Amino acid sequence: MQAAVVPAVSSSWQIEEVPQPQPGPNQVLVKMHASGICYTDVHETLGHLPGQFPRILGHEPVGEIVAVAPDVPTRKVGDRVGTAWIQSTCGRCEWCQRGRRMFCPYLKSTGIDVQGGHAEYMLMNADATYLIPDNVSYEQAAPMFCAGYTVYSGLHCADPKPHERVAVLGIGGLGHLAVQYAKAAGFETIAISHSPDKDKTIRDLGADEIVRDGKSLAAAGGADVILSTTNSTKSMVDSIQGLRPDGRLVTMGADAEPLSISLTDLIMKRIRVIGSQQNGPEYLYEALDFVAQGKVKTILETYPLAEAPKAYQRVVEGKARFRAVLTM
Numbered sequence: 001m002q003a004a005v006v007p008a009v010s011s012s013w014q015i016e017e018v019p020q021p022q023p024g025p026n027q028v029l030v031k032m033h034a035s036g037i038c039y040t041d042v043h044e045t046l047g048h049l050p051g052q053f054p055r056i057l058g059h060e061p062v063g064e065i066v067a068v069a070p071d072v073p074t075r076k077v078g079d080r081v082g083t084a085w086i087q088s089t090c091g092r093c094e095w096c097q098r099g100r101r102m103f104c105p106y107l108k109s110t111g112i113d114v115q116g117g118h119a120e121y122m123l124m125n126a127d128a129t130y131l132i133p134d135n136v137s138y139e140q141a142a143p144m145f146c147a148g149y150t151v152y153s154g155l156h157c158a159d160p161k162p163h164e165r166v167a168v169l170g171i172g173g174l175g176h177l178a179v180q181y182a183k184a185a186g187f188e189t190i191a192i193s194h195s196p197d198k199d200k201t202i203r204d205l206g207a208d209e210i211v212r213d214g215k216s217l218a219a220a221g222g223a224d225v226i227l228s229t230t231n232s233t234k235s236m237v238d239s240i241q242g243l244r245p246d247g248r249l250v251t252m253g254a255d256a257e258p259l260s261i262s263l264t265d266l267i268m269k270r271i272r273v274i275g276s277q278q279n280g281p282e283y284l285y286e287a288l289d290f291v292a293q294g295k296v297k298t299i300l301e302t303y304p305l306a307e308a309p310k311a312y313q314r315v316v317e318g319k320a321r322f323r324a325v326l327t328m
Contacts, residue, residue, distance in 0.1 A: 003119035004308035004326070007054045009047035013309040018056070021115070021123045022067070028075050028126050029067035033138035035117035036060030036300075037308075037315050037324040038146050039173065039231070043254075044112065045312075051112040059085050059110040060145045061117020061124075062138050063328070072126040080138070081129040082145045085278050087114050088125050102277055118308055120328055130284055133292035143177070143298045143323045144287050146278070151178035151227060152287040153279040154250045158225040160187055167191070167223035168207075169239050170230030171198055174252060176299055176322045178227045179205045181287070184295040190223055192239055201299070217242025225250065233257035245269045250276050300325050 001020040004013050023029045035058040043049050044057055062082035068075055075081065089096050089104035096104050110116055115123065132141045151174050160166055166182040167190040168175050175191075182189040183206035191207040192214075193199070202210055211217045215238075222244040228236050233255040240249060240261065251259070251273065265271055278284070290296040300323040303311040311324040 001120040002305060003056045005054050005056055006045050009053055013312050015306055015308060020121050023069045023123060025069055025071055026126050027069050027123050028065045028072060028129065030063040030081060030122050030124055031066045032061060032063040032117055032120055032122055032328045034062050034142040035326045036142040037311055039315060042316055049112060056115045056119050057111045058116030058118035060142045061122055062132060062141045075126050075129060080132040082132055082141055083110055083124045083128045084145045084149055084284060085109055087128050118326055133288055136288065136291050139302055139325050140291055140298055142325050144291060147174050147323060148177050148287040149278045149284045150174060150252055151229060152181050153283045154227050154252050154276040155181055156283055157274055157276040157279060158248045158250045160225050164224035165190060166225045167217060169226055169228045169235060171202055173322045174229035176205055177296060178229055179207050180296040184290050192217060214239040214241035229253055231255050233259055240265065243271050248272045248274055250274045252276055298323050302327050
């Protein structure tokens with residue numbers, strides 16, 4: 001089969017012929033139809049995350065099952081499925097037993113510990129697959145398995161209450177989905193965007209208001225929740241001045257710079273800073289369901305697998321509007 005291979009740390013992606021895998025116990029073989037490129041793929045390519053090279057990345061993979069191991073009763077040939085960040089865990093540690101598999105010290109991640117989706121075929125653990133609603137295209141489904149899953153989990157993690165206001169910091173691959181999810185969930189939604197050229201798109205996504213920074217967010221009445229999808233620590237710190245008392249900053253973007261918080265704000269305003277990832281499988285189900293209902297739609301660029309190096313470069317340079325998806 002053909003695959004987009006990263007031969008070595010910081011190297012260019014290459015399209016290569018590699019052996020096609022076959023399912024073992026508890027596995028299904030999926031003919032890939034779409035695979036989203038996430039900025040995490042950039043971190044992995046640059047060696048910022050662990051993993052052996054050469055490697056095949058891709059943790060937003062979706063496709064059709066074409067083979068099923070004999071011991072798998074829950075999936076069948078022809079099922080439309082995808083898989084997310086967690087491919088498998090030990091099932092025995094405290095965190096697995098408490099239903100918090102994302103903290104398992106033996107977690108195996110899609111595209112890091114096992115082959116990812118930037119290929120014509122991919123093995124998935126059957127119990128790590130999720131059925132895709134019939135009316136959701138593969139191209140629309142792929143970004144849900146990381147970008148959509150992540151921001152919708154973050155919204156849940158903030159536990160917004162009726163009448164509270166939600167702001168989204170950074171209107172990019174994650175942020176444009178976060179705006180839609182917050183609006184679809186019924187909250188007054190504010191976009192914090194430094195790019196006036198995105199204003200019309202942001203309005204079309206459903207934002208009630210657009211501000212440029214934390215000061216203007218405060219002037220507009222502030223927000224009870226800020227969903228931070230940016231990778232800029234500086235922007236995160238700036239946005240905090242727009243948090244209302246008892247406000248929550250939910251961080252989903254990563255930066256090497258530490259986050260500095262005023263202790264006075266923490267104490268006097270009782271604000272909270274929350275880190276969030278893909279917190280539970282129920283949130284992926286709901287994220288996909290919003291897409292099926294037509295309330296959330298990814299703005300994306302599609303590229304054939306043969307153009308994976310070009311698509312990756314678009315993501316590296318921040319030029320993709322707003323997600324890049326490989327199609328097979």
